[in-house]
Structure formats: structure tokens, C-alpha cells
Amino acid sequence: MFEPIPARRAFEEVCQQIRARVASGALKKGDKLPPERSLAEQLGVSRLAIREALRSLENAGIVELQRGPKGGAFIRGGSDEKLTQLMQDMLDLGTIPLSDLTEARIFILDSVTRLACERATEEDLDALEENVRLNEEVVESGDANARLQQAGEFYRHLAAATKNKALIIVVKSLTDIMRTVLSKMELYPSKELTQSRRRLMQQLRQRNPDRAAAEMRAHLQKLHDHVSTHSKSRNLLNSSEVVTSLDLEL
Structure with missing residues (x-):
């Protein structure tokens, strides 16, 4: 699903790949991203880099982080x-x-x-x-x-x-x-x-x-x-x- 990326500025590269998939239509509003561990393995980065990326995307209004058993990272419609x-x-x-x-x-x-x-x-x-x-x-x-x-x-x-x-x-x-x-x-x-x-x-x-x-x-x-x-x-x-x-x- 995703491609391994260099460790340098890893969280920014994670953000870029997720944004690119949103732009291409591969990820749509309401879609749930893979679990943190799975994302880290696919991208070849640390879980810390994944967490930083998700927080950055959440602040940008692209991702919504939900807690609980059915929680996770979901693509949202952006924020005005x-x-x-x-x-x-x-x-x-x-x-x-x-x-x-x-x-x-x-x-x-x-x-x-x-x-x-x-x-x-x-x-x-x-x-x-x-x-x-x-x-x-x-x-x-x-x-x-x-x-x-x-x-x-x-x-x-x-x-x-x-x-x-x-x-x-x-x-x-x-x-x-x-x-x-x-x-x-x-x-x-x-x-x-x-x-x-x-x-x-x-x-x-x-x-x-x-x-x-x-x-x-x-x-x-x-x-x-x-x-x-x-x-x-x-x-x-x-x-x-x-x-x-x-x-x-x-």
C-alpha cells in the first residue's frame, strides 16, 4: 500500500505519502488508515514517526484520531x-x-x-x-x-x-x-x-x-x-x- 522511505525527516515523508494518496483518490473521506504498527512496517519508519505524522495531519484537518476499541486514524473532509x-x-x-x-x-x-x-x-x-x-x-x-x-x-x-x-x-x-x-x-x-x-x-x-x-x-x-x-x-x-x-x- 505504501512505499518504504528514508529515515531523514520521516514524519514529513509519511505525511506526504498520505496526502498523495488522498489527492489521487486512493484514500477518501471516512477511510480508516492501517494501525500504527502496520503503517510503520509498510513505510519502514518508527512508530514515533507515524505518531508525529498523524498529529500533524490531525492539526491540518486531514485526519481525525478516534479513541477506543473502534478508534484509529480516519480521513476527514478537511477543516475551514x-x-x-x-x-x-x-x-x-x-x-x-x-x-x-x-x-x-x-x-x-x-x-x-x-x-x-x-x-x-x-x-x-x-x-x-x-x-x-x-x-x-x-x-x-x-x-x-x-x-x-x-x-x-x-x-x-x-x-x-x-x-x-x-x-x-x-x-x-x-x-x-x-x-x-x-x-x-x-x-x-x-x-x-x-x-x-x-x-x-x-x-x-x-x-x-x-x-x-x-x-x-x-x-x-x-x-x-x-x-x-x-x-x-x-x-x-x-x-x-x-x-x-x-x-x-x-
Whole structure:
């Protein structure tokens, strides 16, 4: 099943062989890898190298390690959390300026909105409408954390309406990151978000991609402009002046 490999950097070579078999389709989601001892014998490496490799693949979201009599190492479908963490780390380290992230988000969600306008089912639109209603409730309640949560859920519903798995994952990652960023800022309850969402919903219902995308861009541009004006460095995340006179929305 596997080929013996040199001892040098053995665990990385083990990872590479398993990844290669996943890429070729020989290993699929849900498949169980051979026991640790068997893998070590097939690959000609120590069991320690196998354990290191499995931990590495588990951290990458490729393998799930289950305990118990029926446990073992199983191929999983990957994890969007890894993409989110990678982007979050790059943002925190200053590799990606916050203004670059908010700019990219505008273009990505423009496309998502247009695609959702074409592909959304009535069930998708109803879910979005319900989110707008819930958002209105939390805005009235003044609960900033709940408002941030509901705002993020809207983007997830919108991405789901595209029926594009790649976009769903990217939007989820961007939304999770922006929620983390904005949770560090002082947030004020605002009715502006609900009003914008209702206008957007009207255009989605009417299947008007240009107007729907324009509404989305206008909404997201506000945050991007504010970020760009103040700073293009990660220091903005630690600044208490980020939200002082603006009702910035997710």
C-alpha cells in the first residue's frame, strides 16, 4: 500500500505519502488508515514517526484520531478552521494589512451577492429574511455581541445561497476573522445595518444582481474606508479610536 522511505525527516515523508494518496483518490473521506504498527512496517519508519505524522495531519484537518476499541486514524473532509487561523495569524503578524482584508472582502461579497441573486431558493431567501428580523431584535436590545453574531450569520446564509462550496468556506473564514477584529473594537447598536439588509433583500427577491451587489458594496465600503483612512497596519486593531463616531458594521 505504501512505499518504504528514508529515515531523514520521516514524519514529513509519511505525511506526504498520505496526502498523495488522498489527492489521487486512493484514500477518501471516512477511510480508516492501517494501525500504527502496520503503517510503520509498510513505510519502514518508527512508530514515533507515524505518531508525529498523524498529529500533524490531525492539526491540518486531514485526519481525525478516534479513541477506543473502534478508534484509529480516519480521513476527514478537511477543516475551514485552518484557513481561518492562517489568515488570522497573517493579519495579527501584519503580513496582511486589515485594509487589504476589508478591500478583498468587498470584491468577494460582491460576487457572492450576484451569484446568490441567481441561485437562491425561496428557502434561502426566507432564511435571510429571518436573520434580518433577528438582527433587528438584537439591535433594539442593545446587545453588541448578539448583533455581531447575527450580522455574521447573514453572510453565511448568503454564501450558502450560492451553492458554491469554495465560496461558502471563504466567506465563513472572512466572517469569523472580521467578527474577531470587530469584537476588539467598541461597537454601538445601529439600525443602519437592518435598513441596508432590508434593501438588499428587496433586490435579492427581485433577482436584480446589479442593485443587490451595489447595496452590499456600499455597506462594506464604509468599514473599508474608515480602516484605510486611519491606518494600514495591524496597530489599528489595538486602537481605541477605531470606532468612536461611526456605527461600523460587520
